[in-house]
Amino acid sequence: MKAWVCDRVGAIDHCHQVEVSTPSPKSHQILIEVHAAALNFPDVLKVLGKHQLSMTPPFILGQEGSGVVKEVGSSVVGFKPGDRVMFLCLSSLGALADFIAIDAHQVTKIPDSMSFELACCLPLTFGTAYLACIVHANIRASDEILILGAAGSLGLASMTLAKQIGCRVVCAVSSVERARFCRSRGADEVVIYEGAIETLEA
Ligand SMILES: NC(=O)c1ccc[n+]([C@@H]2O[C@H](COP(=O)([O-])OP(=O)(O)OC[C@H]3O[C@@H](n4cnc5c(N)ncnc54)[C@H](OP(=O)(O)O)[C@@H]3O)[C@@H](O)[C@H]2O)c1
Known part of the structure; x- marks a missing residue:
């Protein structure tokens, strides 16, 4: 899959779109096909190494997004493939990618009437x-x-x-x-x- 990766902390031009492996969800996780993702000031701070939570490169950018559930881990309840969802990456990032595997408690369903573009920045x-x-x-x-x-x-x-x-x-x-x-x-x-x-x- 394609993802925006920061391979060195310190400057924005250390971020590149590259090919990485598509993640597999663990038993408590959901695999989401990302349709939209938001960038926020904290993303910039993390790339510059100025955020209170330091990141170890390489890491995929983006702390929030929206998309469609592709796969659910064996212990996950309440979600199924095809659900439209938004998600928040708590301690890590990873939204600026084709797919993200994320803990189920960080995922929320969204109504059909809500666009992915709106949901990704909520x-x-x-x-x-x-x-x-x-x-x-x-x-x-x-x-x-x-x-x-x-x-x-x-x-x-x-x-x-x-x-x-x-x-x-x-x-x-x-x-x-x-x-x-x-x-x-x-x-x-x-x-x-x-x-x-x-x-x-x-
Ligand atoms: N966005 C989030 O979800 C989020 C979550 C957790 C924490 N935070 C923290 O909350 C703060 C604001 O984040 P934000 O996402 O709202 O940022 P933002 O969209 O970039 O807005 C920041 C505002 O702060 C003012 N500002 C003052 N000094 C600045 C500087 N040196 N560089 C940039 N802006 C400056 C600017 O308004 P004026 O020019 O009018 O003063 C600007 O509109 C940051 O410290 C961020 O880490 C944000």
Whole structure:
């Protein structure tokens, strides 16, 4: 199969599309034919060797994706070949490949109405935003929340969740372009960092 592999940590140009062996699922795993995969900032950090979890090269890029179940391990229940799914690679990567063998508890079925392109970018980014905003911060409809770096993927996911809950959302960003983007996605108020500092100093 084809896969995007990082063969040396330190620079993005150490990543290449190469032929590797198609993995075989262990008894607790599912083999998925990958239809779409997302790249996130943590992928970049891992390639550069700047992420808190260091990776030993060579490794396949991509921490989240979506696709169709091809094979299920002998102890896996609840999945069958043909199921449409999304997945999150927890301690390892591997989504930027034709196939991935992954532990069943990291896989979730998706509805027929959801595209693979949409599903592939939900588990990591929205999962992290959910953990931060709902599990840890326990935000409520009556809350007003401030999101830094709001035009990035985690910021945007956090804003989407917070708006769904009914919060008033203030977004902080570094440029007018990003401010416009946040407004277009539902921000109630936008602060541009430098502008805010000038206002404070005036
Ligand atoms: N994406 C995920 O699923 C995920 C999961 C776990 C942890 N994280 C962590 O959450 C943080 C944000 O990730 P993200 O995926 O949202 O990243 P992103 O899409 O690249 O957005 C990052 C935002 O941070 C701001 N920023 C400030 N200094 C920056 C710099 N030196 N380089 C790039 N952006 C900078 C930028 O906004 P302004 O220019 O407006 O300030 C940018 O929009 C990272 O530390 C990442 O490791 C992300």
